[in-house]
Amino acid sequence: MMSGMTTTEPTKKSFWKSRRGQQVAVIIAFTVIPVFLLLLFTYFPFAEMVKFSFYKMRYVGKRVFVGWANYKELFTRDDISGSLILCLYYMVGAIVQTFLALYFASILSMKVKCGKLFKGCIFFPYLINGIAIGFIFKFFYTRGYVLDTVLHAFGIPLSSLPYWLKDKAINNWSLVYSSVWRYMGQNMVLFIGSIMSIDSSLYEAAALDGANGWQKFKYIILPGIKTIFTLNIILFITGSLSAFEAPYVITGGNNGTGTFFVIMDKVAHTSQKVGLASAMAVFLLCIIFLATILQKIFFKYFFRNANADDESLEAKKEKKKAAKASAGIARKGGMQA
Amino acid sequence: MTAKTASSYKIKHQYSAGFIVWTIFKYFTLILVSFTSVLPIVSCVITAFKSKTEYQNTNVMQLPTVWKFSNFAEAFKMANMGRAFLNSLIILIFVIIGSILLGTSLAFALNRFKFVGNGLIRNLFTFAALLPGIAMQVSTYSIMSSLHLINHLYGYNILMMGTDVISIYIFIQYYENLPISLDESAILDGTNYFQIYWHILLPLLKPAIVTCIILKGANTYNEYYCAHLYLQKPELCTVAISLYTFTGPMGNQYNYICAGVIISLLPALIVFLLCQDQIYNGIAAGAVKG
Numbered sequence: 001m002m003s004g005m006t007t008t009e010p011t012k013k014s015f016w017k018s019r020r021g022q023q024v025a026v027i028i029a030f031t032v033i034p035v036f037l038l039l040l041f042t043y044f045p046f047a048e049m050v051k052f053s054f055y056k057m058r059y060v061g062k063r064v065f066v067g068w069a070n071y072k073e074l075f076t077r078d079d080i081s082g083s084l085i086l087c088l089y090y091m092v093g094a095i096v097q098t099f100l101a102l103y104f105a106s107i108l109s110m111k112v113k114c115g116k117l118f119k120g121c122i123f124f125p126y127l128i129n130g131i132a133i134g135f136i137f138k139f140f141y142t143r144g145y146v147l148d149t150v151l152h153a154f155g156i157p158l159s160s161l162p163y164w165l166k167d168k169a170i171n172n173w174s175l176v177y178s179s180v181w182r183y184m185g186q187n188m189v190l191f192i193g194s195i196m197s198i199d200s201s202l203y204e205a206a207a208l209d210g211a212n213g214w215q216k217f218k219y220i221i222l223p224g225i226k227t228i229f230t231l232n233i234i235l236f237i238t239g240s241l242s243a244f245e246a247p248y249v250i251t252g253g254n255n256g257t258g259t260f261f262v263i264m265d266k267v268a269h270t271s272q273k274v275g276l277a278s279a280m281a282v283f284l285l286c287i288i289f290l291a292t293i294l295q296k297i298f299f300k301y302f303f304r305n306a307n308a309d310d311e312s313l314e315a316k317k318e319k320k321k322a323a324k325a326s327a328g329i330a331r332k333g334g335m336q337a
Numbered sequence: 338m339t340a341k342t343a344s345s346y347k348i349k350h351q352y353s354a355g356f357i358v359w360t361i362f363k364y365f366t367l368i369l370v371s372f373t374s375v376l377p378i379v380s381c382v383i384t385a386f387k388s389k390t391e392y393q394n395t396n397v398m399q400l401p402t403v404w405k406f407s408n409f410a411e412a413f414k415m416a417n418m419g420r421a422f423l424n425s426l427i428i429l430i431f432v433i434i435g436s437i438l439l440g441t442s443l444a445f446a447l448n449r450f451k452f453v454g455n456g457l458i459r460n461l462f463t464f465a466a467l468l469p470g471i472a473m474q475v476s477t478y479s480i481m482s483s484l485h486l487i488n489h490l491y492g493y494n495i496l497m498m499g500t501d502v503i504s505i506y507i508f509i510q511y512y513e514n515l516p517i518s519l520d521e522s523a524i525l526d527g528t529n530y531f532q533i534y535w536h537i538l539l540p541l542l543k544p545a546i547v548t549c550i551i552l553k554g555a556n557t558y559n560e561y562y563c564a565h566l567y568l569q570k571p572e573l574c575t576v577a578i579s580l581y582t583f584t585g586p587m588g589n590q591y592n593y594i595c596a597g598v599i600i601s602l603l604p605a606l607i608v609f610l611l612c613q614d615q616i617y618n619g620i621a622a623g624a625v626k627g
Contacts, residue, residue, distance in 0.1 A: 026530040030446035037499025049476040121371035129559035129577040193621025281472035
């Protein structure tokens with residue numbers, strides 16, 4: 001197609017045929033569409049949302065500037081301010097989920113019979129669509145159906161069981177359970193992935209040293225997945241603040257299960273108070289940014305320490321190797337004797 | 338105690354009491370969690386095969402006396418799932434091809450060239466990942482409606498294509514492992530950059546592309562929130578949305594609902610059984626973005 005001379009004689013050819021010109025053409029061609037879509041569907045809506053939050057408006061019709069009134073309403077409406085507290089349930093759920101995931105990940109990354117089957121069973125819920133999850137758990141929790149039947153089989157009388165989705169003392173836990181059920185497997189697969197990426201020679205060395213499972217977990221697995229584990233813990237905050245799916249598809253946010261985003265969805269798309277909904281979204285985004293900045297600071301501090309740890313670990317390993325190498329011959333001789 | 342640990346060190350794979358207790362505990366927890374994972378789905382499968390009278394009068398976990406396969410055909414017809422599967426398939430094809438092309442080309446430009454705005458574009462994408470999608474729909478909805486993209490499959494396709502941050506990360510990472518010397522020798526042979534991207538690097542990117550097809554495919558197939566906002570006409574509904582038919586007047590016919598649910602998750606199950614390992618790898622790769 002092109003003569004090989006273009007690169008050696010760029011000045012004589014036109015700019016677009018020169019190497020730099022081609023680069024510019026490719027850069028423009030390859031970035032314009034994705035960046036345009038990003039701006040159109042992320043940053044432009046974001047700016048619009050901030051603007052909307054100062055108006056009293058619907059999607060169609062006239063808009064009235066109201067200043068901070070929408071933000072004030074956030075704290076005066078009971079359903080909105082009350083819904084923020086629900087994130088505590090989801091935070092607890094996320095903590096339990098992470099520890100369960102870590103436990104099963106470390107078991108399943110060692111040798112286990114039928115490991116693949118167990119892994120598949122635990123993971124599969126992650127691949128089910130949200131609406132199906134909604135039906136499955138409505139069915140699961142309905143009076144006299146799945147959960148009640150199973151508990152009854154274990155000898156718990158039906159009369160002592162609560163209405164899982166109606167009783168306000170328990171319904172949020174029921175929803176949190178469904179969310180743990182759905183995401184624990186994905187979490188576990190993440191952990192297994194990072195456990196698998198640990199240098200396998202460490203395990204061999206540990207086996208030579210006679211380490212048992214617990215020691216392997218404590219000294220090899222735990223340090224190896226520290227990063228992703230911390231990341232997960234920190235994501236709890238943002239994740240539980242924006243909890244949405246479980247209440248949206250299972251209870252529709254009724255009976256005191258409406259999390260912040262479920263209420264926001266209702267405000268925006270059912271009662272069409274777009275201004276108020278935008279204020280809610282902006283408010284939560286501010287909290288999420290704040291949490292993210294804190295997490296960045298924390299991470300910086302944490303990683304500096306972690307790196308220091310790694311270095312010293314590395315140094316220790318080196319020392320150990322050297323010591324082993326020097327002592328190796330002597331020890332072998334000793335053992336044989 | 339000390340003697341015991343010492344002996345367990347020497348014969349580490351022998352059956353000490355602790356080892357046996359641990360093994361029993363390990364398998365007990367594994368079986369328990371697998372049981373709880375599968376229970377809601379299994380109960381659904383059982384109910385999907387029951388007739389109305391049988392499902393109303395028998396225990397949920399009791400196997401049906403007569404296996405009614407016709408429930409599935411009935412549910413399929415009720416929710417108009419043929420149309421829904423067609424819509425989902427069209428969406429999947431367009432969204433996957435679109436986002437793979439956009440993602441690989443953008444990642445190519447970002448990874449291979451230094452230019453003003455490279456860092457800015459990366460940061461824009463990173464920051465966008467922080468914004469929860471559901472919150473953004475409050476104002477995206479008004480933009481979609483002023484662009485007349487609501488109730489058109491292409492509108493939904495464009496929206497789903499444009500917002501994929503994870504695959505761009507995966508692609509950039511993968512490009513980093515492909516040496517620049519490949520490009521340079523190709524340039525000496527007289528190929529241009531577009532040909533390098535299309536003929537040389539894209540084939541090498543295959544593992545990353547497979548990962549992204551699976552991740553993006555699963556997300557797109559299961560997406561319901563935007564679909565129900567932007568595809569409100571019944572003839573445009575996706576598989577997930579078609580399940581909504583079962584709310585309202587049919588809200589209590591759980592044998593049909595369960596059949597519909599099972600139909601909707603069959604494709605996911607088949608893909609899962611066929612390429613488990615790629616899915617696991619994809620999940621792990623998607624997390625690296627941090």
